[in-house]
Amino acid sequence: MSNCIFCKIVNGEIPAAKVFENEHVLAFLDISQVTKGHTLVIPKVHKENLYELTPEIARNLYEVVPSIANAIKQEFNPIGLNSINNNGEHAGQSVFHFHLHLIPRYGKGDGFG
Ligand code: 5GP
Ligand code: ZN
Numbered sequence: 001m002s003n004c005i006f007c008k009i010v011n012g013e014i015p016a017a018k019v020f021e022n023e024h025v026l027a028f029l030d031i032s033q034v035t036k037g038h039t040l041v042i043p044k045v046h047k048e049n050l051y052e053l054t055p056e057i058a059r060n061l062y063e064v065v066p067s068i069a070n071a072i073k074q075e076f077n078p079i080g081l082n083s084i085n086n087n088g089e090h091a092g093q094s095v096f097h098f099h100l101h102l103i104p105r106y107g108k109g110d111g112f113g
Contacts (some may be wrong), residue, residue: 001046004099010044020068024060027068027102034103034112037076041068041100048096061100069102078104079088082112 001008007014009028015029019039030038041064042058053061069081082103086093103112 001097004046004095005099006040006042006095006099007046010042011069019071020064022064024057024111025064027064030101035078035106035110037067037078037102037104039072039102041065041102043098047098049093049098051087053098065102066099072102072104076104078106080105 003040005014008014010026016031018026018028020027020041024044025041027039027041032090035069038072038110041061043053043061045057047053047057065083072081082101082105084101084103085099086101105112
């Protein structure tokens with residue numbers, strides 16, 4: 001989608017700090033990380049939200065989530081991690097290209113929750 005910021009990241013039109021990439025999936029650091037290592041995982045194809053994902057897109061995406069989470073664990077050494085997906089404005093979605101937040105947790109006062 002031409003005016004979607006995450007499609008622009010997929011297409012290389014705007015930069016992002018990439019954490020993982022394969023044919024179907026891209027993971028990159030959130031531009032305003034709520035905790036150190038806050039990462040977004042997206043399908044390369046434009047789908048607005050969870051409701052729009054096909055089983056194949058969901059499979060391709062979630063297949064790589066554990067290894068991305070493990071890479072984050074390795075790199076940042078958090079004591080916990082939240083995986084969160086917001087769907088719809090009222091649920092806190094602000095970018096309308098499906099994304100899964102991986103938010104490393106460091107304990108009380110880490111800035112999230
Ligand atoms: P949502 O509120 O839709 O669940 O999450 C959208 C996330 O995208 C926010 O955490 C926001 O900081 C992040 N974000 C918005 N624009 C950009 C951008 O241009 N680059 C990156 N890396 N993250 C972005
Ligand atoms: Zn998009």
